[in-house]
Amino acid sequence: MAKKRTKAWTLAGAARAVRDARIATMQHMQSAPIARHMQEQQLRNAFALKVAHLRGDKPTANALLFGGMGYRDPFPPFTDWAAAADTVVTDEARYLAEAELYVLSPHMCDVVIAAAQSLTLEDLELLGEEDLPGPTGLVMLPRPVLVRTAGGNIADLRAFTWRVPSSILNPSLEDGSLGYLPAVRVSSYNDTHGPVRPDTFLQLAAAAREHGTPLPPLLLDAIKCAGFRYTAAPEQLQVLRDYLKVVKKSGAATRAWHAAHGQDENRVIGEYTPDSQLDDPEDTFQIRFLYAFWRLSEQRITTLQPAPLNHSAQLQADRAGVPADVRVVQLRRTQQAGENTLGGRDWQHRWVVRMHKVRQWYPSLQQHKVIYRGPYIKGPADKPLLGGETVRGLTR
Incomplete structure (x- = not known):
């Protein structure tokens, strides 16, 4: 059987894809x-996890759930989940409509992933509002990235959004009152047409088609806030570790229940090798990816250029009431053509060469910032990217 050919990435095609995906996803959320x-x-699922962790304290669980998503007291009531869901979806659709659009080239995406893994x-405690390229944005990846979540499931992440100003609940005030920290609200989106195809998703997609509202290209996965310049106390980190244990245990129990009822919740189609996904046991990949993207975008190793905009794209955006501009982020320095087979070698992987993470001190700001020095991609474009410490450790 002939190997299925992957459609080549183009700047115009990527811009069209992110415009179409934003409009379709926004309109689906609205209607x-x-x-x-x-x-x-x-x-409901997230609330149940927090209640289990807090041993039945529902009011605190509700405050942590919505306070962690950027909402302030009075929080949406857990006694009316339909109203709470409507609030969240309505807000997310509005934020999606207002976001500035970014797309990553395949090489740039590889570099951001490698940089994110180094964080x-x-x-992340060095994150500040000045690191963001703008108050709101949506960055779309050239392909879905497979990530094993803290709960043990595999997600095919395709896009991330951010928005400021926002805030995150800080429940650690000595007098027991609620406090808030300046933060950025970030959301992750799965690829509706990606390789992760559990039975429950296929049932959901079928139900959406049956009701005349087929699923859009992007599916909202998670919303959370990351505080600016915030250092968690040791006891707070321990609370987080305890909570992640609850998440992991619950995820395993849910998959076991589905398996006992004949449902496959681990199905990944395409050329997927088990255990080849990125692991995210601390539930931080989305903010690590965005932070790496923001820091790299500020450096001279990247280029940022507007995508072509034709009359049709402008008209479509005007009708939807959203901006049409798309910014394409690419790696400035990449290997030259013909370097894929240096010395006649048949290279089986790509890798990031000479990328070093540094916590640079800025005297004028009196603070450290994360910077990356010298990354570029080497190896054939159609080969898998080496990950983890191997990528970050290569020097030549």
Whole structure:
């Protein structure tokens, strides 16, 4: 059987894809009841995890759930999940409509992934509002990235959004009152047509088609906020570790239940090798990816250019009431053509060469910032990218 050919990435095609995906996803959120049904189920599940972790304290669980998504007291009530889901979906559709659009070239995406994997929780404490390229944005990847979540499921992430100003609940005030920290609200979106195809998703997609509202290209996966210049206390980190244990245990129990009822929740189609996905046990990949993207975009190793805009695209955007501009982010320095087979070697992978993460001190700001020095991609474009420490450790 002939190998299926992958459609080549082009700047114009990527720009068209992100414009179309934004409009279709936004309009689905605005009008499709199933979008609210999906969000309601996600809220219920997240609330149940927090209640289990807090041993039945529902008011605190509700505050942590919505306070962690950028909402302030009075929070949407957990006694009316339909109304809460409507609030979240309505807000997300509006934020999606207002976002500035970015697309990553395949090489740039590889570099951002490698950079994100190098970031630690301590590095994320350096995040500040000045790191963001603008108050709101949507960045679309050239392909879905497979990530194993803290709960043990595999997600095919395709886009991320961010928005400021926002805030995150800080429940650690000494007097027990609620406090808030300046933060950025970030959302992750799965690829509706991506390789992850569990039975429950296929049932959901069938129901959406049956109701005349087929699923849009992007599906909202998770919303959370990341505080600016915030250092968690040791006891807070321990609370987070305990919560992640609850998430992992619950995920395993859910998959076991589905398996016992004849449902396959681990189906990934296409050329997928088990255990080849990125692992995200701390539930931080989305913010690590965006932080790496923001820091790299500020450096001279990237180029940012507007995508071509024709009359049809402008008219479509005007009708939807959204901006039509798209910014394409590419790696400035890449290998030259013909370097894929240096010395006649048949290279089986791509890798990031000479990428070093540095916590640079800025005297004028009196603070550190994460910077990356010298990354570029080497190896054949159609080969898999080496990941983890191997990528970050290569020097030549």
